Amino acid sequence: MSTDKLRNIGPKSAAWLRQVGLRTHEDLAAVGTVEAFMRVKRAGFKPTLNLLYAIEGALLDCHWQEIPDERRSELILAADAATALLPAPRNRPAAGPVRTTVLTEDTVAMPPLFDEPERGD
Template sequence: MTVTALRNIGPKSAAWLRQVGLRSAEDLKAAGAVDAFMRIRRAGFRPSLNLLYSLEGALVDCHWQEIPEHRRQELVQAVEAASALLPAPRGRPAAAPVTTTHREHEDSAPSLDFFDSPDRED
């Protein structure tokens, strides 16, 4: 059975699942809701928690809104734990402490002679 035939899985969710290698109900069952959700996140998509609940609902064959609150909390905690293990996003430096520099004397201000020079051509 393909993922498109599963309850709660619409075209966009099915496309994301296919793109991360989860093409069948068996693939999704083997991965589980949390791993499937994390694969989608790691692939660069930005799924909401509703997808997580939808994946769980697909696995237990119920509407995603019927997932009990305690189970939703377990799923979110599992995603948070898995997210903490991910490396920092590429292209963004790790945050560093912020420092502020104050000039105490006017003498330390940079010279503006270059900008005021009458010999300068614009």
């Protein structure tokens, strides 16, 4: 069964899953709920916990709201642990903003870069 026809998986989620190579129920079952979710996340998409629950429900053939709270907590902990192992996002600055200060001779007396050679007169 393709991801287009899996229970709980809407068109957007199905497209994300296809783009990370998960096209069938068997593909999802082979990698598991958390790994499927993490593949979507690593691909640069912004999945919410609803996708995590939807994948689990698709694998169990139940509505995602029927997943017990205890299992949801397990899924969240596993996804959080896997997310912590991801490299830092590249689109965020590594440090605070950089401020450039331009100094001119009028504002600061600059010391010479090199000592002047002594002249033997």
